Amino acid sequence: MKCEERLLLLDEYWAGTMAHGTSAAMEAHWVGCDSRQAACGVIWQTFVRCRAIEPYELPVEFHDRLHRALREQWTMKLNRRASHQNVATSQP
Numbered sequence: 266m267k268c269e270e271r272l273l274l275l276d277e278y279w280a281g282t283m284a285h286g287t288s289a290a291m292e293a294h295w296v297g298c299d300s301r302q303a304a305c306g307v308i309w310q311t312f313v314r315c316r317a318i319e320p321y322e323l324p325v326e327f328h329d330r331l332h333r334a335l336r337e338q339w340t341m342k343l344n345r346r347a348s349h350q351n352v353a354t355s356q357p
């Protein structure tokens with residue numbers, strides 16, 4: 266499997282839905298890969314650092330404000346995208 270093909274499986278790996286043997290092979294590749302173009306080492310270091318983060322329970326009020334703000338931002342982004350697509354498809 267090529268480095269680029271492994272990138273397509275990152276979601277599955279991170280979600281933990283990949284077969285153990287396959288995920289172990291992915292990790293072995295990322296640790297040892299010397300391809301400078303694929304940035305496999307960077308991917309692996311990112312995983313290692315993310316796993317080291319201790320979960321922190323946000324105060325409820327902050328949690329709600331953060332989620333509301335994120336939802337608003339995503340809604341605006343999706344509306345802009347839909348609006349742009351409507352304009353693009355309505356032109357002759």
Ligand SMILES: [Zn+2]
Binds near residue numbers: 268298299300305
């Ligand atoms: Zn690689």
